[in-house]
Each structure stands twice: as structure tokens, then as C-alpha cells.
Amino acid sequence: MRYSYNWLKELSGTKKSPKQLAEILMMHAFEVEEVWQFPHHLENVVVGKIMKLEKHPNADKLRVAEVAVGKKDTRRIVCGAWNAAVGQKVAVALPGAKLSVSSTGETLEIKNAVLRGVESQGMLCSARELGLGNNHDGILVLEKDAAVGTPFAKYAGLEDSILEIKILPDRGSDALSYRGMAREIAALGNHQPRFVEKLSEPLKTPTNNRAPKIVVQNNQACRRYFGIVFNDVTAEESPLWLKAKLILSGLRSVSNIVDITNYLMLLTGQPLHVFDADKLSGAITIRRAQSKERLTLLTGETKTLSAEDLVIADDKQVLALAGVMGGEYATVTKETKNIFLEIANFDAVSIRRSKVRHNLPTDASYRFERGLDPNLLDEVTGEAYALITALAFGKCGGVKDIYPRKVKDWKITLSFTRVKNVLGAKIPPSEAEKYLRLLGLAVKKTAQGKSLEVTVSTRRPDLRDEWDLIEEIGRLYGYDRIAPKQPRVSLAPSAKNILKTFEYAVKKYLTHSGFDELLTYSFYGERDQSAAHLPLDKHLTLINPMNPEQKLLRMTLVPAILRKVGENLRHFNRFDIFELGSVFAHGDKKPIKEKKSLLITTVRAKKSDQGNTVSKADATFFSLKEKMLALFAEFHIQDIAFVPLNKFGDMPEAAVFHPTRSAIVRSGDKVLGILGELHPFMARNFGIDARVVLAEFDVASLAEARKAEILFRPLSKFPFATRDISLIFPRLPEGKQSAAKDVTVAEVETLLLEAGAPLLKKYELFDVYEKGDEKSLAFHLSFGADDRTLSGEEMDRTFDRIVALAKKRFMASLRL
Amino acid sequence: MLKARISTLEAEGKNALKTVKTIADLEAWEIKYLGRKSELGNILKSLKNFSSEEKKVIGSLANGARQTLAQAFAETKARLLEQSVDWEKERIDVSAPGVAVACGHLHLITQLEHQIEDIFVSMGFTVADGPEVESEWYNFDALNVSPDHPARDMQDTFWLQRDEPQKENFLLRTHTSSVQARYMETHTPPFRIIIPGKIFRNEATDASHEHTFHQFECLMVGDDVSVANFKYIAQAFFENFFEKKVLIRLRPSFFPFTEPSFEFDISCVLCDGNGCPVCKQSGWLEIGGAGMVNQKVFEAAGYPRGKYQGFAWGFGVTRLAMMKYKISDIRLFMGGDLRFIRQF
Known part of the structure; x- marks a missing residue:
């Protein structure tokens, strides 16, 4: 809220400067977002007196006026205003003034000018030209006692500083008002506020009470409703002091009646609303709207109401959206003669919902939705009466106050031990007590003197329990006075987060193998989902995404990473990246399945293909495969198998992988993830012209696959003997024995292990040769035994067994 | 006579060495003058036949000659070895590049998260985590954020579509505080935990706003954990993190899940509180929110009201990174540009 410094000073009696005040408030109450000098645009505007008018x-x-603007300083000013008269005190803009006109905001620069042959040495100003409302019907006439020569801004009270203060959401009830802020400032200054804290005298109900009947249908949504009728009001401009207070607080001056309601809202925090009483018919009812009921607001906009909206209605129609905005129909105008003034208390939740539903943030809804005190009305009614009688000349025609369940002050017992324990500072009880008193709370020591009985005024609904009071004591004492103190804690070691530790170790390992870590958004749109051929129905969907391209929660990290691959290819032609993050999908049993996924990606521009045991085009795949094997070795993930992907066609994430250049990665029976080339169609969909190999793993599966226990194996004392084997496999006709056309390395390895046991200790593929209908694989074999040096015969026997099994199983022959 | 012979041999050997030009010649020379069957060798071997007096004189003379020759030999050998290679021919241009060894980079956020975790773990904190898709209960209700609190506005929270009638609403967590309630349900105080994680706010992105960023939550609960303790832990953490003296400043604030609540600032680590553009000349940096856990949060977790007390605080890792490295555009963090990633 925007506060005038002078007004706060007047109410609180503070002697602090605006800057000091901002500092104190920031450390003890509220953040002051900005302090600035009010830009009144009234330099070179002074109070003048019309001495002569011709x-x-x-x-x-036009007329020509002689205007005194200082001792022995009289100016001749040409003036067109009908209301100018000799003897009047007026606002004179002298040459050099740069006025900001209310209605348009444009700047009006005053210079000496010749008007129809007569030189004018300034201008007599209307309210509008001074930025003080919309009245342009004649010049603004000042009070008789205005001192000639005084800067007009000073006269009008516009030489002021403004404080923009961010009121905490739980303090809306008291601090969104000048009085509330003045109380706070006084308390922080260790004194009482200057204004007199007293309730206005209950209004005397006129003997002939002509206030309409008021029916509150919903006691919960409308806790109190106070209505006053004023007759024979005169709608006119507000006096300057009133205008100035509104303008300094960031509001516009409209007319005396509207200005009074705004002034009282600023002063007390209580919103008020005025209806044209002559437009009302029958009883005033506070009720829920009927579904589809319509209301044209005073802005001219028509809203279709919901059955949850609270409205003010008469016998014929809805007059206002309660606590939010009035309707157009019964709004006050210049012609209004009789008014019905509403001062009511509405429930915060109801108002908030209406505000959100209709998107109508107003000064009233802003206050109501934070929760106001129904007893606040008692501060307002008397002043409203006094101001409307004095400034709009209304006569009270009737009063109604519906307040079925009076809210009463409540008590909190506050233990001094608790204060000390929570704050961790020894604040003397008498000091704690003082702070609470300064905040206007009634305080009584209990019998043992170990605690206080605090009576909280209904004005502070935020103070509900001991901790709320401790906060008040703490902030008034000053948090900066609480010295840091080491906690007394148990030395028990902290529990390890095994999965987190594993995740970090994996990330760290990958960076050492040359991979850069990326983080990407957790969502993408249907464009990426369809480009990656992912099933739309498995995705979780956001109701309110930033844009349609961020509507789906990612079920795999692939689409986002592919976009990043495309972008980075503009700068780099080979790179290795990974991301570890959460992915989401509809669960089978639970509505939501969330798991951590690891996507490792190798990208090579096609010209950089290279290889030895594998063809150049395949090198990227095998390079990533080897890196993954090293990763598994690092984390003791064993029994790794790469199974051609086509056997697992039902995994939805598999769609992005090349159908015949990809593998399911398993550790024993457990599936860890998929490793493979990017499907060429996907590459095209994502606009990528490079070899991209992806490996996506389920992080929890990786963590579980780690070998639990690692035990030492004695080192062999006997040397291994090595021998090479080269086997030629004829290509099998399709459909016979196996679906795969060629024998795979994995099949041959299985064979080696089977036939080579127990003496074959190691094997290593060193050559692959394919020609016509033959495929040849060559391995280095290492033989050995733990308890002896092998004889040549033993080795020969094993070697022959391998050859025999290869022949039997694959019709293979030994290359000689 | 033998004495003269020894001197002659020494002189002869020295002279002969001067004409040696190759390693092969040197080896021949070595056999001739220093070998086991060399003349000098034989003299030394024959020493046992002499009287003790002669042995003394001749022995020292012969050994001296042998040492002199051996040293000369070593020097010549070193010289010849040095000369035997054409070093210029072997020269490489050391300024030329080799075969690049790829070195990857952890994302800056990961680096900082780990650094932060390390400090807290050293103070006995446990690292906890929880899901990013969270139920309305854990993200809001359990933290005393009532259904009508402005934080639940559509503008702030990404809500998930309910495809079938389900009891709960789900959302993308708006803070790591959601893990507080989850943790408390399964643990009894005293405990101290930190929760790093990715969080989501439904707001438009620009250089200083991002809908996805990383946060830290710190929660310590016990019988007597106080505001003063919070100040100690926060200060200890930041001094450790920035490796310099840091002051903590608490200002009143409001959060539904804490009471009392604070905004907390640290003295500007760039200008040491003297005022600079980063701290807008105030000498302080706004870091995050904190407070003493609201008893209603404890109650929601099933703890008896008033039995425990403790603090919770949260701060943005992304923000901390921007401050520490003077990063001007927050979007770079999730932007995936390797030119950014590789700088850290």
C-alpha cells in the first residue's frame, strides 16, 4: 500500500525521517519497497490574490486580472474563468511551471504569452490543471486565509514523501490502513500513537428510521452489515485537504461522497460502498447469487454470476458484487440526492473466490480477502456520519446495523519459557510485556509470574497462539539482537541417502568420461511427443501450461535432449552429453509414476565416423557401448547383456531407437535400459543430421544392480597361455534355427564359455570379417588353471572342444 | 718398477681414451684398462703376493689409477651417449596439440548442490528428497497453506489434469518444502535434513524469471531448536560456502508454514557489505525465506502440538549461482547450451 509520510506522521507522532522510518519498518515490521518524493508538478505555482479584474x-x-503573488509582486494574467472574482485567493502558475493535467497526464508549460494583444504573465489554474481532479469548470478558489506567495504545493499539503509498504498477508486486517500503520510506527518508536483511540459514539437512530429493511441471508459470508441513509446530499468537489490525502495515497479524487468513502477506507482499512438510495426498491438482501444471474458493474462490464458469489440485492435486482465492486445501476452520480451507505464485513474466502472468479482485484476485495474485523465498523460509522454531514450536507435518514454474532476479544496464555526457547534469547519478561502493550494488547501477569495472559483485540486476527505473540516480541525486540548460538545436538552420524550418493557418483564418473551434464525442462508439447512417436495417452498433462509446447510432463528425457542436440550442433560437431532427471507417466495402479532416468547421448557429425573392428558408420554405437561397459564396471554392475531391441517392441520409450541398431541392456534378468542409435525418422523429425547414439537407463535399476558385496579372489600363481582362434560361420538361411540371419558375437561368446570351461579364462574379439555368405570372427583366448601350469595337451583339448561345438552349433569351421 | 708401470698405464689409458670415438671403441678400451683381465686388474689381483708394506703403497697407487680411469670412462661414456643421438632430428613442436581427451562438466547446479550438501552433511544433516509431481496435500495443506491462500492461484502453480476421478489433485511442486511433511510422517525428532531439488512456478520467463529452478530446503527440529540456532547454522553455512565472513540479517515476514517467519539476507559477499551494483548499494543480498516451523505443520505430520520446535528455511540455488558467478540470464541454466555448461 502507498502511504503519505506526512499523514502517517500526523497520526503516529513519529519524529523519524521517511528514510529512517523505512529502515525501522523493514527491520521490525514490513518491507518498504520504495521511498520517494511525491512528484506534484507544482513548481512555480503559488498562492495569489486577485486584486483587480477587467x-x-x-x-x-476573457478578462484581465491583476494578481498579487508576493510582496510587491503583481502579475497581469489573462483569464477565461467565469468564476474569477476580485479578492479571491487562487493558484497561479508562473512562467516556468510545468503542470501535469489530471485527465490526460500531459504536461502544460507556462510561459509569458500574448493573448489577443494582451501579455499574460502566468495562468490562473483549475483543479484539473493542478492535477487535483477533473473539474475544469472555472478556476480553483482557495480558502480565504491562504497566504499570498506560498508555494501552492505546500499550501495544498502536497510536499510530501511517499512510502510504498508491502503489507504481509496476515496483517491485512490492521496494517492496510493509515491508523494501523500509525499504531505500528508508534509501537516501534516506543510511544503511543497521536490519534485518539476511541470508538465513535453509536449513531442515534432517527425517530423516523427510514433505512431500508436489511436481510442477511448468509451469516457466515456476511458477518455484519451496517447501512445508513443520508438525504439531500450535495454531490460536489471535495475540499483540497481531502483531495490531497487521496492523491498522495495513489487514488483519484472523484466527488465528495466517493472521496469520503475512499478516505475512510485509507484511514481505517474498512471499505465502504455508496448506493443511490432512490434507485433502490424494497429490502436490501445480502445473499448468494442465483446461478446465471447477471450484473452490470460500474465499469460497464457485465458479469454472469455464480451461485457462490455473495451479492447485495434489492427486491428487483442485484446491486453489487459484495465486497468486490458495485453495479452500474445504483451508482451515485452528480444528480444523486439521497444515498444509502454500506459499511459491511464480508468473509475473506467468499470475497477472494469472487475476485478470482471474475478477475476483479479492487481496493475493497484486496482488504476483504485478507480478513477484516467486524468491530472495525464501530471506528468508521461515526466518522462517516460526521464527514457526510459536513462535506455533502446530508441529513441522516435512518440507520440499520445487522450484527448477529458479535466477535469478541480472545485470550492467549504466553509462557516466558516458551519465549526464551523459541527465540533462543533471554528477553526480560518486563520487556516482552512492554512490546505487547505497545501493540495495543492488554496484558496481565498470571499468579506464578511465569506467564502472561494476553487479551488480543479483534483487530489482530493474526494473533491466535503463543507463537504469534512470540513473533511480535521477537520482531519488536529485533532479530538482529538475537546472537547466533550453536545448537546442542546428538553426534549420531547422519543417515546416508544412498540413491542420491549413487546419482552423484554416476554423474561425476560420466563427466570424467567426457560427458557434459545438461538440465532441461520437465515438459514438452505434442509437437515433440509426436515427433518422438511417444504415446500421448501415457503422458501426464498440465491444466495450465505456459504454452502448448510445455503441456506434457516428460515420460522420457529424449525429446528435450534431442532439441538440445540440434541446437548444439550449430556450434559443435561432436559432443557427449547426459541428463539425469525425473520422468513421469500414468501408473498402472497409482495415478502417477515418477522415476529417475539417465539419458546418455553421443553425437558425431557424420564426417567424423571412424572405427577398426567395426565399420565406420557403426563406431558411434560401439564407442558408447564401451563407455557404458566401463560405467558398469566402475559401479560393479555385472552380467551385462545386450539383447537386440526388436524382441522388446512393446516398450513405449523404445520408439525413438533404431529398430535394428539398438539393444536392451540387461544385468542378469534385470532390464537396465536401452542403448541404440537414434531412429532415422526421429532424427529427421528433430532436424538432426548427425549420428546420435542414446543410452537411457532407469537409475533405480542401475543402483539395485550393483553387486552388494565385493570379495577378494586370490591371484593366480600360474601364467596364462594364449592362443588365437578364427572361426568361419556360414550365413544361415532365414527361418532356420534362429530369426537372426548371422551368428552374433554374443552367441559365439556363450559358446566359448560353454566349451572352454573351466580352463578358458579370458577371450577378446580382435577381428571381424564378412564376405559373401561367410562371417569370420577371431578371438584371442587365454587359458589357465589356478593350481598348475597348463600342459599343451590340456590346452589343445579345450581348443578342440570349442571348435567341435562351433561346428555342431553353427556349422562353423576353423580358419587355418 | 711396478709403480712406474701403474703410472704409465694410467697415462696411457687416459691418452687412449681421447682417441675413442664410438661406444664400441669405448667398450674395447674398458676391457683393456678396466676389465677383470686388464693389466691393472692383474696388478690388483696380484697384490696378495706382496708384503704388507708394499701392498699398502702399490695397492693405493693401483686403486687410485683405477678410480681415475673409471671416472674418465664414465665421463666419456656419457659424452659419447649424448653424441650418439641426433637430438635435433627428434625435436617435436611442443606447442602443437595432441589427441584431445574429453573432459565433461557437471552442470553448475549439480556442482553447487553437491558443495552445499557437503557442508550440511559435515554438520550432521541428512539429504532427503521427494517427488517433483506432488499432491496438493503435501505441497499445500500439510504446510498450513489453506485452500484459499493466494499461493494456490492458477498463476503460480502448474496443476495436473485429472483424467479420471481421483481423490487428490496433483501439481508440480512449487517448493521443496513439500518434502518436509513427507519426511516428518516417517521420522521423529530430533532430526536435521536438507532437501535439494527442482521446483516449478507458473510464471513467464525472462532474463530474471524462470518457471523451473532449483532450491534448497533445510529443516531442523528438536526440543529446543531456536531462532538463535537458525542464525548460527545459516551463518556457518554461508561462511563455509563463500569462504569468508558473512553476516545474517533476519527481517519479519509471513509464510503459512512458519511462525515466526523471516526474510533472510546475508551481507553482500561481493562487496563485503560496502555496497555494490549486485546488492543495489544496500550491502545486503536477499537470499530466502525462513522461520520456526508452524505448530500446525507439526500437527499435520502427527506430532503433538507444542512438543517440538525447529526451523525451516529455503533458498534458491539458481539465484546463489547467478550471484556467485555473475550470470545475467537465468534461462541459461535450463537452456542446455554447451557453451554455458563448459564454463564451470
Whole structure:
């Protein structure tokens, strides 16, 4: 809220400067977002007195005035205002003034000018030209006692500083008002506020009470409703002091009646609303709207109401959206003669919902939705009466106050031990007590003197329990006075987060193998989902995404990473990246399945293909495969198998992988993830022209697959003997024995292990040769035994067994 | 006579060495003058036949000659070895590049998260975590954020579509505080935990706003954990993190899940509180929110009201990174540009 410094000073009696005040408030109460000098645009505007007024020699509608603007300083000013008269005190803009006109905001620069042959040495100003409302019907006439020569801004009370203060959401009830802020400032200054804290006298109900009947249908949504009728009001401009207070607080001046309601809202925090009483018919009812009921607001906009909206209605129609905005129909105008003034208390939740539903943030809804005190009305009614009678000349025609369940003050017992324990500072009980008193709370020591009985005024609904009071004591004492203190804690070691530790170790390992870590958004749109051929129905969907391209929660990290691959290819032609993050999908049993996924990606521009045991085009795949094997070795993930992907066609994430250049990665029976080339169609969909190999793993599966226990194996004392084997496999006709056309390395390895046991200790593929209908694989074999040096015969026997099994199983022959 | 012979041999050997030009010649020379069957060798071997007096004189003379020759030999050998290679021919241009060894980079956020975790773990904190898709209960209700609190506005929270009638609403967690309630349900105080994680706010992105960023939550609960303790832990953490003296400043604030609540600032680590553009000349940096856990949060977790007390605080890792490295655009963090990633 925007506060005028002078007004706060007047109410609180503070002697602090605006800057000091901002500092104190920040450390003890509220953040002051900005302090600035009010830009009144009234330099070179002074109070003047019209000494003489003559007809303009060359224009019928103009007059020439002699205006005193200082001792021995009189100016001749041409003036067109009908209401100018000799003896009046007026606002005179002298040459050099740069006025900001209310309605348009444009700047009006004043210079000496010749008007129809007469030189004018300034301008007599209307309210509008001074930025003080919309009245342009004649000049603004000042009070008789205005001192000639005084800067007008000073006279009008516009030389002021403004404080923009961010009121905490739980303090809306008291601090969104000048009085509340003045109380706070006084308390922080260790004194009482200057204004007198007293309730206005209950209004006397006129003997002939002509207030309409008021029916509150919903006691919960409308806790109190106070209505006053004023007759024979005169709608006119507000006096300057009132205008100035509104303008300084960031509001516009409209007319005396509207200005009074705004002034009282600023002063007390209580919103008020005025209806044209002559437009009302029958009883005033506070009720829920009927579904589809319509209301044209005073802005001219028509809203269709919901059955949850609270409205003010008469016998014929809805008059206002309660606590939010009035309707157009019964709004006050210049012609209004009789008014019905509403001062009511509405429930925060109901108002908030209506505000959100209709998107109508107003000064009233802002206050109501934070929760107001129904007893606040008692502070307001008397002042409202006094101001409307004094400034709009209304006569009270009737009063109604519906307040079925009076809210009463409540008590909290506050233990001094608790204060000390929570704050961790020894604040003397008498000091704690003082702070609470300064905040206007009634305090009584209990019998043992170990605690206080605090009576909280209904004005502070935020103070509900001991901790709320401790906060008040703490902030008034000053948090900066609480010295840091080491906690007394148990030395028990902290529990390890095994999965987190594993995740970090994996990330760290990958960076050492040359991979850069990326983080990407957790969502993408249907464009990426369809480009990656992912099933739309498995995705979780956001109701309110930033844009349609961020509507789906990622079920795999692939689409986002592919976009990043495309972008980074503009700068780099080979790179290795990974991301570890959460992915989401509809669960089978639970509505939501969330798991951590690891996507490792190798990208090579096609010109950089290279390889030895594998063809150049395949090198990228095998390079990533080897890196993954090293990763598994690092984390003791064993029994790794790469199974051609096509056997697992039902995994939805598999769609992005090349159908014949990809593998399911398993550790024993457990599936860890998929490793493979990017499907060429996907590459095209994502606009990528490079070899991209992806490996996506389920992180929890990786963590579980780690070998639990690692035991030492004695080192062999006997040397291994090595021998090479080269086997030629004829290509099998399709459909016979196996679906795969060629024998795979894995099949041959299985064979080696089977036939080579127990003496074959190691094997290593060193050559692959394919020609015509033959495929040849060559391995280095290492033989050995733990308890002896092998004889040549033993080795020969094993070697022959391998050859025999290869022949039997695959019709293979030994290359000689 | 033998004495003269020894001197001659020494002189002869020295002279002969001067004409040696190759390693092969040197080896021949070595056999001739220093070998086991060399003349000098034989003299030394024959020493046992002499009287003790002669042995003394001749022995020292012969050994001296042998040492002199051996030293000369070593020097010549070193010289010849040095000369035997054409070093210029072997020269490489050391300024030329080799075969690049790829070195990857952890994302800056990961680096900082780990650094932060390390400090807290050293103070006995446990690292906890929880899901990013969270139920309305854990993200809001359990933290005393009532259904009508402005934080639940559509503008702030990404809500998930309910495809079938389900009891709960789900959302993308708006803070790591959601893990507080989860942790408390299964643990009894005293405990101290930190929760790093990715969080989501439904707001438009620009250089200083991002809908996805990383946060830290710190929660310590016990019988007597106080505001003063919070100040100690926060200060200890930041001094450790920035490796310099840091002051903590608490200002009143409001959060539904804490009471009392604070905004907390640290003295500007760039200008040491003297005022600079980063701290807008105030000498302080706004870091995050904190407070003493609201008893209603404890109650929601099933703890008896008033039995425990403790603090909770949260701060943005992304923000901390921007401050520490003077990063001007927050979007770079999730932007995936390797030119950014590789700088850290």
C-alpha cells in the first residue's frame, strides 16, 4: 500500500525521517519497497490574490486580472474563468511551471504569452490543471486565509514523501490502513500513537428510521452489515485537504461522497460502498447469487454470476458484487440526492473466490480477502456520519446495523519459557510485556509470574497462539539482537541417502568420461511427443501450461535432449552429453509414476565416423557401448547383456531407437535400459543430421544392480597361455534355427564359455570379417588353471572342444 | 718398477681414451684398462703376493689409477651417449596439440548442490528428497497453506489434469518444502535434513524469471531448536560456502508454514557489505525465506502440538549461482547450451 509520510506522521507522532522510518519498518515490521518524493508538478505555482479584474479589450469571454503573488509582486494574467472574482485567493502558475493535467497526464508549460494583444504573465489554474481532479469548470478558489506567495504545493499539503509498504498477508486486517500503520510506527518508536483511540459514539437512530429493511441471508459470508441513509446530499468537489490525502495515497479524487468513502477506507482499512438510495426498491438482501444471474458493474462490464458469489440485492435486482465492486445501476452520480451507505464485513474466502472468479482485484476485495474485523465498523460509522454531514450536507435518514454474532476479544496464555526457547534469547519478561502493550494488547501477569495472559483485540486476527505473540516480541525486540548460538545436538552420524550418493557418483564418473551434464525442462508439447512417436495417452498433462509446447510432463528425457542436440550442433560437431532427471507417466495402479532416468547421448557429425573392428558408420554405437561397459564396471554392475531391441517392441520409450541398431541392456534378468542409435525418422523429425547414439537407463535399476558385496579372489600363481582362434560361420538361411540371419558375437561368446570351461579364462574379439555368405570372427583366448601350469595337451583339448561345438552349433569351421 | 708401470698405464689409458670415438671403441678400451683381465686388474689381483708394506703403497697407487680411469670412462661414456643421438632430428613442436581427451562438466547446479550438501552433511544433516509431481496435500495443506491462500492461484502453480476421478489433485511442486511433511510422517525428532531439488512456478520467463529452478530446503527440529540456532547454522553455512565472513540479517515476514517467519539476507559477499551494483548499494543480498516451523505443520505430520520446535528455511540455488558467478540470464541454466555448461 502507498502511504503519505506526512499523514502517517500526523497520526503516529513519529519524529523519524521517511528514510529512517523505512529502515525501522523493514527491520521490525514490513518491507518498504520504495521511498520517494511525491512528484506534484507544482513548481512555480503559488498562492495569489486577485486584486483587480477587467474586461479584455479584444475578447468578450476573457478578462484581465491583476494578481498579487508576493510582496510587491503583481502579475497581469489573462483569464477565461467565469468564476474569477476580485479578492479571491487562487493558484497561479508562473512562467516556468510545468503542470501535469489530471485527465490526460500531459504536461502544460507556462510561459509569458500574448493573448489577443494582451501579455499574460502566468495562468490562473483549475483543479484539473493542478492535477487535483477533473473539474475544469472555472478556476480553483482557495480558502480565504491562504497566504499570498506560498508555494501552492505546500499550501495544498502536497510536499510530501511517499512510502510504498508491502503489507504481509496476515496483517491485512490492521496494517492496510493509515491508523494501523500509525499504531505500528508508534509501537516501534516506543510511544503511543497521536490519534485518539476511541470508538465513535453509536449513531442515534432517527425517530423516523427510514433505512431500508436489511436481510442477511448468509451469516457466515456476511458477518455484519451496517447501512445508513443520508438525504439531500450535495454531490460536489471535495475540499483540497481531502483531495490531497487521496492523491498522495495513489487514488483519484472523484466527488465528495466517493472521496469520503475512499478516505475512510485509507484511514481505517474498512471499505465502504455508496448506493443511490432512490434507485433502490424494497429490502436490501445480502445473499448468494442465483446461478446465471447477471450484473452490470460500474465499469460497464457485465458479469454472469455464480451461485457462490455473495451479492447485495434489492427486491428487483442485484446491486453489487459484495465486497468486490458495485453495479452500474445504483451508482451515485452528480444528480444523486439521497444515498444509502454500506459499511459491511464480508468473509475473506467468499470475497477472494469472487475476485478470482471474475478477475476483479479492487481496493475493497484486496482488504476483504485478507480478513477484516467486524468491530472495525464501530471506528468508521461515526466518522462517516460526521464527514457526510459536513462535506455533502446530508441529513441522516435512518440507520440499520445487522450484527448477529458479535466477535469478541480472545485470550492467549504466553509462557516466558516458551519465549526464551523459541527465540533462543533471554528477553526480560518486563520487556516482552512492554512490546505487547505497545501493540495495543492488554496484558496481565498470571499468579506464578511465569506467564502472561494476553487479551488480543479483534483487530489482530493474526494473533491466535503463543507463537504469534512470540513473533511480535521477537520482531519488536529485533532479530538482529538475537546472537547466533550453536545448537546442542546428538553426534549420531547422519543417515546416508544412498540413491542420491549413487546419482552423484554416476554423474561425476560420466563427466570424467567426457560427458557434459545438461538440465532441461520437465515438459514438452505434442509437437515433440509426436515427433518422438511417444504415446500421448501415457503422458501426464498440465491444466495450465505456459504454452502448448510445455503441456506434457516428460515420460522420457529424449525429446528435450534431442532439441538440445540440434541446437548444439550449430556450434559443435561432436559432443557427449547426459541428463539425469525425473520422468513421469500414468501408473498402472497409482495415478502417477515418477522415476529417475539417465539419458546418455553421443553425437558425431557424420564426417567424423571412424572405427577398426567395426565399420565406420557403426563406431558411434560401439564407442558408447564401451563407455557404458566401463560405467558398469566402475559401479560393479555385472552380467551385462545386450539383447537386440526388436524382441522388446512393446516398450513405449523404445520408439525413438533404431529398430535394428539398438539393444536392451540387461544385468542378469534385470532390464537396465536401452542403448541404440537414434531412429532415422526421429532424427529427421528433430532436424538432426548427425549420428546420435542414446543410452537411457532407469537409475533405480542401475543402483539395485550393483553387486552388494565385493570379495577378494586370490591371484593366480600360474601364467596364462594364449592362443588365437578364427572361426568361419556360414550365413544361415532365414527361418532356420534362429530369426537372426548371422551368428552374433554374443552367441559365439556363450559358446566359448560353454566349451572352454573351466580352463578358458579370458577371450577378446580382435577381428571381424564378412564376405559373401561367410562371417569370420577371431578371438584371442587365454587359458589357465589356478593350481598348475597348463600342459599343451590340456590346452589343445579345450581348443578342440570349442571348435567341435562351433561346428555342431553353427556349422562353423576353423580358419587355418 | 711396478709403480712406474701403474703410472704409465694410467697415462696411457687416459691418452687412449681421447682417441675413442664410438661406444664400441669405448667398450674395447674398458676391457683393456678396466676389465677383470686388464693389466691393472692383474696388478690388483696380484697384490696378495706382496708384503704388507708394499701392498699398502702399490695397492693405493693401483686403486687410485683405477678410480681415475673409471671416472674418465664414465665421463666419456656419457659424452659419447649424448653424441650418439641426433637430438635435433627428434625435436617435436611442443606447442602443437595432441589427441584431445574429453573432459565433461557437471552442470553448475549439480556442482553447487553437491558443495552445499557437503557442508550440511559435515554438520550432521541428512539429504532427503521427494517427488517433483506432488499432491496438493503435501505441497499445500500439510504446510498450513489453506485452500484459499493466494499461493494456490492458477498463476503460480502448474496443476495436473485429472483424467479420471481421483481423490487428490496433483501439481508440480512449487517448493521443496513439500518434502518436509513427507519426511516428518516417517521420522521423529530430533532430526536435521536438507532437501535439494527442482521446483516449478507458473510464471513467464525472462532474463530474471524462470518457471523451473532449483532450491534448497533445510529443516531442523528438536526440543529446543531456536531462532538463535537458525542464525548460527545459516551463518556457518554461508561462511563455509563463500569462504569468508558473512553476516545474517533476519527481517519479519509471513509464510503459512512458519511462525515466526523471516526474510533472510546475508551481507553482500561481493562487496563485503560496502555496497555494490549486485546488492543495489544496500550491502545486503536477499537470499530466502525462513522461520520456526508452524505448530500446525507439526500437527499435520502427527506430532503433538507444542512438543517440538525447529526451523525451516529455503533458498534458491539458481539465484546463489547467478550471484556467485555473475550470470545475467537465468534461462541459461535450463537452456542446455554447451557453451554455458563448459564454463564451470
